[in-house]
Amino acid sequence: xxxxxxxxxxxxxxxxxxxxxxxxxxxxxxxxxxxxxxxxxxxxxxxxxxxxxxxxxxxxxxxxxxxxxxxxxxxxxxxxxxxxxxxxxxxxxxxxxxxxxxxxxxxxxxxxxxxxxxxxxxxxxxxxxxxxxxxxxxxxxxxxxxxxxxxxxxxxxxxxxxxxxxxxxxxxxxxxxxxxxxxxxxxxxxxxxxxxxxxxxxxxxxxxxxxxxxxxxxxxxxxxxxxxxxxxxxxxxxxxxxxxxxxxxxxxxxxxxxxxxxxxxxxxxxxxxxxxxxxxxxxxxxxxxxx
Amino acid sequence: xxxxxxxxxxxxxxxxxxxxxxxxxxxxxxxxxxxxxxxxxxxxxxxxxxxxxxxxxxxxxxxxxxxxxxxxxxxxxxxxxxxxxxxxxxxxxxxxxxxxxxxxxxxxxxxxxxxxxxxxxxxxxxxxxxxxxxxxxxxxxxxxxxxxxxxxxxxxxxxxxxxxxxxxxxxxxxxxxxxxxxxxxxxxxxxxxxxxxxxxxxxxxxxxxxxxxxxxxxxxxxxxxxxxxxxxxxxxxxx
Numbered sequence: 001x002x003x004x005x006x007x008x009x010x011x012x013x014x015x016x017x018x019x020x021x022x023x024x025x026x027x028x029x030x031x032x033x034x035x036x037x038x039x040x041x042x043x044x045x046x047x048x049x050x051x052x053x054x055x056x057x058x059x060x061x062x063x064x065x066x067x068x069x070x071x072x073x074x075x076x077x078x079x080x081x082x083x084x085x086x087x088x089x090x091x092x093x094x095x096x097x098x099x100x101x102x103x104x105x106x107x108x109x110x111x112x113x114x115x116x117x118x119x120x121x122x123x124x125x126x127x128x129x130x131x132x133x134x135x136x137x138x139x140x141x142x143x144x145x146x147x148x149x150x151x152x153x154x155x156x157x158x159x160x161x162x163x164x165x166x167x168x169x170x171x172x173x174x175x176x177x178x179x180x181x182x183x184x185x186x187x188x189x190x191x192x193x194x195x196x197x198x199x200x201x202x203x204x205x206x207x208x209x210x211x212x213x214x215x216x217x218x219x220x221x222x223x224x225x226x227x228x229x230x231x232x233x234x235x236x237x238x239x240x241x242x243x244x245x246x247x248x249x250x251x252x253x254x255x256x257x258x259x260x261x262x263x264x265x266x267x268x269x270x271x272x273x274x275x276x277x278x279x280x281x282x283x284x285x286x287x288x289x290x291x
Numbered sequence: 292x293x294x295x296x297x298x299x300x301x302x303x304x305x306x307x308x309x310x311x312x313x314x315x316x317x318x319x320x321x322x323x324x325x326x327x328x329x330x331x332x333x334x335x336x337x338x339x340x341x342x343x344x345x346x347x348x349x350x351x352x353x354x355x356x357x358x359x360x361x362x363x364x365x366x367x368x369x370x371x372x373x374x375x376x377x378x379x380x381x382x383x384x385x386x387x388x389x390x391x392x393x394x395x396x397x398x399x400x401x402x403x404x405x406x407x408x409x410x411x412x413x414x415x416x417x418x419x420x421x422x423x424x425x426x427x428x429x430x431x432x433x434x435x436x437x438x439x440x441x442x443x444x445x446x447x448x449x450x451x452x453x454x455x456x457x458x459x460x461x462x463x464x465x466x467x468x469x470x471x472x473x474x475x476x477x478x479x480x481x482x483x484x485x486x487x488x489x490x491x492x493x494x495x496x497x498x499x500x501x502x503x504x505x506x507x508x509x510x511x512x513x514x515x516x517x518x519x520x521x522x523x524x525x526x527x528x529x530x
Contacts, residue, residue, distance in 0.1 A: 167392060174378050174389050181376030183360040184339055184369060185436050186394030190359070 006139050008260045009253065014145045016252020017152035018207045022225065023232040023244040024156060025203030031239035032176040032196045034097060035087060038104040040204055040229055041222025042111040043079065047205025048217035049115060050074055052124045064129045064209070071209060072202050079201025082107070083194040091193070108222070115219035123216040126209075148210045155206055156245070159199070172196055176239075204229070228271065235275050237288020246286055250274075292317040292476060293338070293368075293444055297346035300333055300500070307333045308344070308500040315444070315493075320470050320477045322491035322508060324484065326521055330500035331480045332373065335446050338478075339363055339370050350444070364394045369437035370446035375429035377421045377436070383428075384408065384417040387435040394440025407435050410473075411465070427458050431465075438469070445469060447479040451486055459483070463490055484512060496521060 026040055037043075050071045054060040060067065086107065090099045129151075130143035163169040174182040175192045183189040204225070208217070215221070232251055236243030251271055258270040278285065293315040300308040308330045315321045323331050337344045340360040348355040355363055369390075378386050387407050392399040408414045411431045416424065421432060430450060437445055447466065451459050463486060470477050481487050487494055487508055494508040498520050504511045511517060 170385075170389065170392060173381065174393075177378045177380060178376050180341070180372070181378065181433075181436070182389075182393075183341075184364055184376075185390040186361045186364040186440055187389070188359065188361045 003138055004260075008256045010139070010141055010145065012253035012256030013249065014149045014252075015211075015255060016249035017149045017156075018210050019228060019232055019252050020245050020248035021152045021155045021210075022204045022207040022229050023236065023248045024159060024241055025200030025207075026229045026233050027236070027239060027241050027244040028159075028172075028196050028203075029200045030233065031241065032172060033087075033091075033193045035193075035197075036097065036101045036104070037197070037200070038101055038226065039082075039108040039111060040104075040200075041224070041226030042108040042115075043075070043201045043222070044204045044208040044211075044225045045115060045217060045219070045222040046078070046111065046201075047071060047075060047208025048126070048212035048221070049119060049124070049208075050205070051126055051209040051212060052119075052217055055126060056124070067209060068206065071205060075202045075205035076198040078198075080194045080198035082201070083197035087197065088190060088194065091190075108226075112219050112222065119219070121219060123218045123221075124212075125216050126212045128213050129210075144213060148213070151210060152207070155203065159203065162199075168192075168195060227268070231271050231275050235278055235285055237285030240285070240287040243285055243287030292351060293478075294349045295334075295338070295346070296348075298334070298337060298348065299345040300330075300337055300342060301345075306500055308337065310346070311497065311500065311502055312346075313495050313502070313505060315476060315478060317443075317476055318470070318474070319492045320466070320479065320490055322487040322494040323478065323480045323497065324482065324487055324494065324521065325497040325503075328499075329497045331497065332448055333500070334497075335370055335448055335478075335480065338446060339368060361393070364440055364442075365396050367441070367443035368446070369394065369440045369442035369444075371430070371433045371437055371448055371450065373449040373452055375426070375433045377424075377429050377432050379420070379422040381421055382417065383413055383419050383421060383424070383432055383435075386421050386432050387413075387439050390436040390439030394442075397441075403441070404439055407438050410438075410468070411435050426453055427461075430454075430462070434465070434469075438473070438475070442475055444476045444478065447477065447481075449480055449482065451481055451483050459486065466490060488512060 022044065026037065029035055029037055051067045054067050054070060086103050087100055090096045090103065093099060128144040129147045133140045133142045163172060171187045171192050174187055175189055179189050232247045233244055235251065236247030254270055254274060255267050258266050296312050298308050298311040323334065325331055336342045338348055338355065340355065340358050340363045350366060350368060378389060384404065387404050388399065391404050408417055411434065413431055413435060416428065424432060450462050454462060466477060466479065469475050479491065491508050493506065494511045495505045496503045496511060496517050503520055504514050504517050
């Protein structure tokens with residue numbers, strides 16, 4: 001029994017690590033620009049489909065290393081110019097937040113239907129990033145889960161390093177804390193908004209590449225991710241990256257244990273039950289702030 | 292150096308700035324005063340590119356029309372806000388460094404950051420988190436971030452607001468030193484008329500976005516139209 005629980009725990013940590021990667025991206029955009037991106041789930045699917053096209057359609061050699069090497073710049077450019085094309089023009093208008101929600105919702109529907117037209121309604125699968133498993137003390141951990149965990153954590157640490165040690169990271173932090181103050185000391189606020197949109201697209205798209213190996217890719221598969229990312233973001237505290245990280249692992253473990261004890265149908269119910277209970281007691285989420 | 296010509300800004304039906312023209316010479320301390328809602332801060336928002344405008348503003352002959360705020364900062368015009376606009380979770384040193392890193396066209400200059408911290412008396416607070424500073428500290432830090440961009444013109448928006456008499460003296464001395472020692476041209480919005488008379492070389496009075504008077508502060512504050520529309524009879528009686 002204990003070994004089974006450990007197995008479920010490892011599964012929860014693995015899924016939690018990918019959720020953390022994706023939730024940090026969503027939190028970043030909200031924290032910096034206060035924009036709600038409803039196409040986030042479709043960007044997840046985009047990552048999966050890019051990997052599928054490269055590996056299965058084109059037959060790219062070099063495995064997942066090459067997939068990430070090509071997918072990351074594609075996702076970055078796509079996210080950057082999507083913000084410039086459809087979000088930035090709205091920012092100058094009144095009630096822009098609502099308009100951004102509507103236009104990103106429209107973008108999500110456009111992209112998902114585009115996937116259906118281009119790739120068909122059937123699910124696509126990707127080969128595992130690594131075969132086999134390692135055994136330690138009677139517990140078997142698949143190399144695939146281990147690699148997903150390592151790559152997700154690497155992605156989060158790389159993001160943290162960029163935020164704390166680079167010029168663009170300093171600009172992102174400054175704009176997140178004070179957009180008006182940032183631009184009058186020479187920071188191009190609009191470019192930073194677009195860059196954070198690009199970075200978040202990379203993070204959720206990379207999550208799509210990692211999870212597509214386990215859960216397949218389908219045209220509407222991003223909606224589940226969108227809902228979970230928002231649950232994690234709200235649970236952790238809107239705009240709090242640290243809160244999002246804790247929330248992702250807590251909800252990843254919750255998902256694994258609820259799935260194990262009660263079945264997968266109860267997972268979303270449990271996530272929302274925890275979210276609503278938390279928000280009733282602490283409306284700002286785990287680490288969010290009022291105001 | 293800085294020339295505003297027929298500057299107009301409308302928000303729907305409201306005319307916040309109406310056909311306003313003025314010019315600021317290099318090395319001056321130039322004051323702007325007027326009642327609440329006169330359009331003083333809006334003028335700053337027009338100069339720094341936060342709002343678009345009709346008319347023109349030129350800086351050393353370069354038109355600022357349509358130029359984004361970060362480009363204007365890099366050109367040499369920086370500003371502060373009435374409510375300190377700092378970066379709450381950055382340290383004091385990082386807050387000043389942001390200005391140097393992004394606003395200084397020569398790039399980050401640690402010596403410049405160091406000298407600004409020293410100039411403002413913030414060197415011992417360098418590792419403090421900005422949100423832990425008191426109001427005066429935040430005002431100084433905001434000025435420090437602006438100075439780190441190596442501005443040629445610094446726009447100060449009601450720097451004395453919320454300060455006690457001792458702090459006002461400190462801030463006036465600081466503004467004089469920025470002007471004289473660093474050679475930065477200053478434009479200052481202020482409600483304290485005595486501060487403006489002591490500090491400025493030239494004073495502009497506006498009401499409802501329109502110029503009422505411009506000139507020597509001592510002379511401008513004696514004009515009947517200025518007393519009537521802004522200062523009130525009590526001020527005239529006291530002086």
